[in-house]
Amino acid sequence: MEKIIFRKFQIESKTFWMMFFGLGFFILVGYLCSHYMETEGHYVTGMNNQIVWGLPHIFAVLLIVIASGVLNIASISSVFDKKLYKPLAPLSALLAMAFLIAGLAILVLDLGRPDRLIVAMTTYNFKSIFAWNIFLYSGFAGILAIYIWTMLDRNVKKFSRPAGIFAFTWRIVLTTGTGSIFGFLISREAYGTAILAPLFIIMSLLYGTVVYFLIVKAINYFQKTLFSEEIFLNLRKLTLLFLFANLYFLILYHVTNLYISKHLEFEKFILLDGGVYTIAFWIGQVVVGLLLPLFILFRDENKSESSLMSATLLILIGSFLAMYVIIIAGQAYPLKIFTNYEILESSFYDNVIHTYIPTIWELGLGLGGIALSLIIVLIGIANLDFLPTIIKSPEVKKVAESDN
Amino acid sequence: MYQLAMRLLLVIFFLISPDIYSHDGINHSIKGKSKADDAAQCVEPTEIMQKEHFVFLYHQRDKTVINGVRTKNHSFANCIDCHVSYDEVGKPIPINSEGQFCQTCHVQTAVNIDCFSCHASVPRGRKPEAHISFNYNHLENQVQVPHEIEELVSYVEGIK
Amino acid sequence: MTTIEKLSRRGFIVKSISALSTVYFIPDILTSVHAAKPLSEEVKSDTKWAMSIDVDKCAKGCTACVDACVEENGLYGFDRPETDSQWIRKLTIKDIKTDKVKVVPMLCQHCENPPCCDVCPTGASFRRIDGIVMVNQHTCIGCRYCMMACPFKARSFVHENLTEQVTTAPRGKGCVESCNFCVNRIDHGIPTTACEEACMKEGHKAISFGDLSDPNSRVSQALKTKQNRRLRADLSLKQRVTYSNI
Numbered sequence: 001m002e003k004i005i006f007r008k009f010q011i012e013s014k015t016f017w018m019m020f021f022g023l024g025f026f027i028l029v030g031y032l033c034s035h036y037m038e039t040e041g042h043y044v045t046g047m048n049n050q051i052v053w054g055l056p057h058i059f060a061v062l063l064i065v066i067a068s069g070v071l072n073i074a075s076i077s078s079v080f081d082k083k084l085y086k087p088l089a090p091l092s093a094l095l096a097m098a099f100l101i102a103g104l105a106i107l108v109l110d111l112g113r114p115d116r117l118i119v120a121m122t123t124y125n126f127k128s129i130f131a132w133n134i135f136l137y138s139g140f141a142g143i144l145a146i147y148i149w150t151m152l153d154r155n156v157k158k159f160s161r162p163a164g165i166f167a168f169t170w171r172i173v174l175t176t177g178t179g180s181i182f183g184f185l186i187s188r189e190a191y192g193t194a195i196l197a198p199l200f201i202i203m204s205l206l207y208g209t210v211v212y213f214l215i216v217k218a219i220n221y222f223q224k225t226l227f228s229e230e231i232f233l234n235l236r237k238l239t240l241l242f243l244f245a246n247l248y249f250l251i252l253y254h255v256t257n258l259y260i261s262k263h264l265e266f267e268k269f270i271l272l273d274g275g276v277y278t279i280a281f282w283i284g285q286v287v288v289g290l291l292l293p294l295f296i297l298f299r300d301e302n303k304s305e306s307s308l309m310s311a312t313l314l315i316l317i318g319s320f321l322a323m324y325v326i327i328i329a330g331q332a333y334p335l336k337i338f339t340n341y342e343i344l345e346s347s348f349y350d351n352v353i354h355t356y357i358p359t360i361w362e363l364g365l366g367l368g369g370i371a372l373s374l375i376i377v378l379i380g381i382a383n384l385d386f387l388p389t390i391i392k393s394p395e396v397k398k399v400a401e402s403d404n
Numbered sequence: 405m406y407q408l409a410m411r412l413l414l415v416i417f418f419l420i421s422p423d424i425y426s427h428d429g430i431n432h433s434i435k436g437k438s439k440a441d442d443a444a445q446c447v448e449p450t451e452i453m454q455k456e457h458f459v460f461l462y463h464q465r466d467k468t469v470i471n472g473v474r475t476k477n478h479s480f481a482n483c484i485d486c487h488v489s490y491d492e493v494g495k496p497i498p499i500n501s502e503g504q505f506c507q508t509c510h511v512q513t514a515v516n517i518d519c520f521s522c523h524a525s526v527p528r529g530r531k532p533e534a535h536i537s538f539n540y541n542h543l544e545n546q547v548q549v550p551h552e553i554e555e556l557v558s559y560v561e562g563i564k
Numbered sequence: 565m566t567t568i569e570k571l572s573r574r575g576f577i578v579k580s581i582s583a584l585s586t587v588y589f590i591p592d593i594l595t596s597v598h599a600a601k602p603l604s605e606e607v608k609s610d611t612k613w614a615m616s617i618d619v620d621k622c623a624k625g626c627t628a629c630v631d632a633c634v635e636e637n638g639l640y641g642f643d644r645p646e647t648d649s650q651w652i653r654k655l656t657i658k659d660i661k662t663d664k665v666k667v668v669p670m671l672c673q674h675c676e677n678p679p680c681c682d683v684c685p686t687g688a689s690f691r692r693i694d695g696i697v698m699v700n701q702h703t704c705i706g707c708r709y710c711m712m713a714c715p716f717k718a719r720s721f722v723h724e725n726l727t728e729q730v731t732t733a734p735r736g737k738g739c740v741e742s743c744n745f746c747v748n749r750i751d752h753g754i755p756t757t758a759c760e761e762a763c764m765k766e767g768h769k770a771i772s773f774g775d776l777s778d779p780n781s782r783v784s785q786a787l788k789t790k791q792n793r794r795l796r797a798d799l800s801l802k803q804r805v806t807y808s809n810i
Contacts, residue, residue, distance in 0.1 A: 041724035041737045048646040049720050052708040112706015112721060112738030115518075120705045125687030130709050134685060186679055186799060187715035335717055337670070337795055338657060341810075344665065345656035347630075347645065348717060469700045472607035472692065474751050481731045522701055522729065522736030529638060529730030532752055 002392060004087050004226060006152070006385035009378070011222045016382060023375040030368010033361040034109035042112065045362050050354035051331045056110040058323045059366035061178065062207075063103030063373060064137065065200060066319075068175045069208020071096040071167060074147070078164020084234065087226050087388030089160075090151045092212060093167070094380045097144040099211075102373035104137055106365055129180045136174045143167050152385060175201045182326065189257070189266035190330030199249045206242035207319050209235060210312040215377065217309065219387065226388035236297065236308050243294050243315075250290070266333050270325065274353070277329040280321045289318015328356050434504055436489030436497050443486065447477045454509075461519075474532070480519070485527050498525035601751065611694040612776035613745050613804065615760070616786035619668045620809040621770035627654060629669050629771060632762030636746060638730035649720035649735075651743040652759055668810065669759070669771065672697060672718035672743040673795065673803035680710035680719065689740070695804050698744040706738040715796050718742045745773070776804075 009016075037045055047054040073092035077085035108114055121138070124131040147167045150160040179200030185191040213235050216227055254271070257263045270281055293311035300307035332354045337343070343351040381387055440446070446453045448460070464478040476482045487505045489497045500506050500520040510517055601607065633639065633652045641648035652671040658664070674697045680689045681697065688703035689710045699710075699719075711719045719742040726736055732748040735741050746757040756764075760773040760782075774781030786792070792806035 038738070042721065043642070043644060043647045043723035048723070049649075049711070049717075050646065052711045052721065112708070112740070113704065116703075116705045119703055120686055120707075123686045123703055125681075125684055127681075128683045128685045128687075128709070130683060130685035130707065181709075184683065185713050187713055331712070335715060337655075337716055338810075339796075339798075340660055341657035341666075342660055343655055344658050346653060346670075348650050348653045348670075349646070350655060350670075350717060465702055466700075467606075469698075469702065470690065470692065472601070472694070472747070472751050473604060474748075475604045484731070521725070522734040522739070524638075524729040524731045524734070525727075527731050528728070530636065530732055530749075532732050532748060 002390050004388050004390055006087075006090065007223075007387050007389045008383065008385055009219070009223060009381040009387060011382075015222070016378070019378055020375065023371040023378065026371035027368050027375065030106075030365050030371065031109075033364030033368065034114070037110070037361050037365070038114055044359065046356055046358045047362070050349050051328060051356040053327055053331065054356055055358040055362035056106050056365050058320065058327055059369055060103045060107040060110070061181075061327065062319060062323045063099045063106065063369060064178055065175065065204045066207045066211050067096045067099035067103060067140075068171045068178070068201075069204030069206070070099060070212050071144075071171050072205055072208050073212050074151075075164060075168040075171070078161050079168045084231060088212075088216075088231065089164075090148060091216070091381070091386045091388075093144050093148045093151065094386055095212065095215060095377060096171075097141060097148070098373040098376035098380070100137060100141055100144070101376060102369040104141075105372055106369035109365060110362075129177055129184050133174070133177045133181065136170070136177050140167075140170055140174055143170055172201065175204050182330070187335065188330055189263040189333065189336070190270075190326070193253070193256075195249065195253050195256070199253060202242065202245045202249050203319070203322070206239065206246050206315065209238050209242060210308075210315050213239075213308060214312050214316075217305070219381070223387065224389065226390050232305060232308075233303065236303060239308065239311065239315075240294070240297055243290055243297075247290050247294075250286070262336075265336075269333050269353075270329055274329060274332070277325060277332060281325045281329070284321025285318055285325055288314050289322055290315075293318075332356065434489055434508065436491045436504075438489040438505070439486045440505075446486075447482075479532070480523060481527070481532050484524070488526055496526035500525050601753070603752070607692060607694045607751070609693045610777055613674070613695045613750065614774065614776045614783045614787075615674075615745070615757075615805045616772045616783050616790070616792055617669060617805065617807045618770050618772070618786065618790060618809055619666055619807055621768050622654075622667050622669060623766075623768050623770075624656075624665075624667050626667075626766060626768065628762040628766045628768075629759035630654060632758040633743070636730075636749070636758035637733040638728065638735070640728055642724060644723075647721075647723040649722060649741060651718075651720065651741070666810070668807065670716060670718075671759070671805065672714075673716055673801065673805040674743075674745065676802035676804065677800065679713040679715065679799075679801065683709045683713040685709065692747075696745045696747055697742075698747060699740055699742065701734065701736065701739045701741070704739040706740065708740060710740055714742075715799060715801070 042048075045054065070092055073085055074089035074096075076082050077089045108117055108120075111117075111120075120134060124135070126132065143163070143166060147160070147163040150156045150163045176197040179197035182191040183194055183196035216225065219225055220227060254267060257267045270277060272278060274281075293314045296307050296311050296314070334343070334350050334352065334354065337350065345351060460478050461480065464473075465480070467473040468479070484499055488499045489504060491497055497504055498520075500517070502511075506517060601611070630650075630652055634641075637651060639649050639651060652669055655668050655670050657666055657668060659666070674691075674695055676691070676695070678689070678691055678697045681687075681691055684690075685707060686703045686705055688700045688705070689697070690700060691697045706721065708721055711717075711721060719740050721740050722735060722737050724737055729735055746754075746759075749757065755774070757771075757773045760771040763769060763771040772782040772786040774783035776784060776787075778784060786808070787806070790808040792808045793810065794801070794803045794806055
């Protein structure tokens with residue numbers, strides 16, 4: 001008879017500490033980069049008065065979107081009551097917490113005045129979606145902690161469904177809030193549209209699913225955890241579904257923009273003559289991020305894990321470039337201040353496409369954030385029983401004894 | 405046990421002792437000469453200023469920025485104007501530099517002040533007021549006020 | 565008080581005129597004759613600061629307004645035009661239909677529905693009751709969201725440590741700033757912004773600033789005599805800065 005129990009991450013002490021210090025090194029580098037940015041001032045970065053949000057924001061928004069999406073695995077089990085996913089839920093919640101904390105850390109450390117974090121957390125202008133997001137993100141971390149507790153602790157297991165529903169609702173609001181950061185901006189042609197909120201939700205679902213798959217495969221390299229054929233096929237189907245959904249929303253967004261005459265010039269910039277931004281859009285976001293994974297998954301009739309892995313890696317590269325297009329290209333196109341006039345000259349770069357060349361400091365901060373998320377996962381799975389493992393019945397007692 | 409109790413009592417004694425936190429009342433020797441050296445007291449009694457000047461700063465800054473209240477009494481620019489020291493050649497020494505007015509207390513109390521990352525640490529540029537200013541006879545841009553009017557105005561100021 | 569010695573008639577006239585002239589200088593005891601607010605009083609919504617810019621009067625090659633703003637507010641740069649702050653700038657624009665080239669100063673439009681204030685998470689970007697849109701730099705965390713939101717690119721972020729600020733314009737690294745209608749000047753009773761004063765001194769008189777609620781102010785006169793319009797009127801921001809002949 002087979003039983004599913006939750007176990008800690010069983011790896012050699014040496015391997016654990018190597019991973020720990022390896023990730024810790026990147027975190028240290030990330031912190032030092034942010035410290036340098038804070039003390040010298042942002043002139044050392046590639047961000048300026050034209051491109052105000054850069055690489056750190058790409059990383060931060062992407063991590064937060066992934067955090068929200070990776071919880072979907074747990075939501076399917078708790079909210080939609082699919083028993084198949086129940087053992088996978090605790091790990092999914094842990095991943096969500098890890099990516100959220102990392103995304104927040106990058107965002108806060110890139111502020112012009114990170115020392116005023118207390119001000120940010122106590123003074124709110126509730127008209128601002130950013131203010132709501134600060135509240136939503138920190139609340140989400142708390143809710144995830146409670147959700148994980150209800151799943152791991154037998155005594156409160158009966159609360160895991162309500163906690164799961166609460167977390168699911170909170171996460172939908174959170175991702176809507178993240179998309180609305182851009183959706184509520186009226187000044188730029190790239191933003192100011194309600195479709196950005198559902199677009200972000202559907203992006204989160206896609207990226208979350210593939211990231212979950214990636215992390216589970218990574219853990220499985222060291223320790224066999226539960227990942228049955230049925231679960232794998234389910235994830236594969238979900239990935240396909242979300243790929244189509246993403247394509248749908250993306251096409252809708254851009255085609256609608258083409259019809260809005262005010263936005264036509266901007267759309268032409270993105271789709272045709274934006275140089276690096278056009279390449280990032282077509283090759284990065286569309287082909288590598290959406291079409292190629294679809295092609296790979298369809299072509300593979302054996303439905304092997306390796307095809308899903310290749311699709312995963314391509315989707316994640318595409319996700320980064322998608323954020324690049326949304327965040328940077330949206331700022332690169334100059335503001336259209338005059339409807340009847342063309343701006344010939346300006347000391348403030350109003351008449352040119354803005355360029356953004358990221359520096360090593362921003363990259364260091366971003367990578368430090370990713371390392372932070374992975375170290376939280378590592379510490380979590382090594383110390384608490386997150387990993388679902390199938391064992392045969394006679395071995396239950398032996399395993400329980402060896403674990404303790 | 406006895407030793408622990410004695411040590412605890414000693415710690416509590418130090419914590420509640422009022423003199424630990426108050427200024428020792430001795431004038432610190434600050435390099436250079438400032439207008440405050442000649443003044444008898446600050447805009448508020450010295451005792452209150454030493455312990456609670458931050459209260460004035462925190463509240464006044466909101467009143468100034470958000471409500472546009474710019475009385476000279478609690479104006480930060482005025483504080484700097486009076487307390488900044490001038491060296492032998494008449495050049496102002498940045499008020500937040502080592503050994504100057506702010507740091508003599510703030511280093512000792514280990515309270516970091518952030519004001520001068522934004523505020524000018526010496527009077528610089530146009531003087532805030534456009535109208536008559538008093539008492540700054542040795543600086544530029546002064547309207548020389550007839551004696552009777554100056555008295556009348558300070559009388560009026562005193563009524564407020 | 566001084567003892568009043570025996571006065572001659574001439575002495576009496578001179579002294580009383582001098583004494584009475586203080587009436588025009590002491591803002592605190594008299595309700596204002598020239599719309600100068602007493603220093604201790606809060607600003608009220610009765611005052612409505614606004615600006616009208618006549619584009620035809622703006623001269624090509626002249627940067628008096630920009631230079632005056634830099635001097636008034638201590639906006640010294642670091643020779644890094646991509647990151648140096650600009651509170652007012654000159655744009656050279658060409659009419660798409662007629663190919664006519666004009667120059668126009670661009671600054672914060674002090675909208676009545678400011679998008680920057682809508683998005684600021686801490687409320688640091690706020691609209692003062694008299695219409696001035698400014699940043700409370702005590703609360704600004706430097707997130708730059710307002711810079712994303714502004715349709716006119718009016719805001720600048722301070723990218724480096726500053727040490728040479730002027731007393732009347734505190735500004736520092738890590739906070740966002742923009743034109744504040746020379747709020748320190750006008751609160752102290754100087755009835756003109758630095759840019760307007762410079763433009764007047766140059767003789768162009770393209771910029772007219774003043775209180776909308778005063779029908780005799782320069783801006784009210786400009787609004788009465790010329791056809792003014794708002795930039796990006798489609799956004800319905802109801803800016804206090806309007807342009808004519810554009």
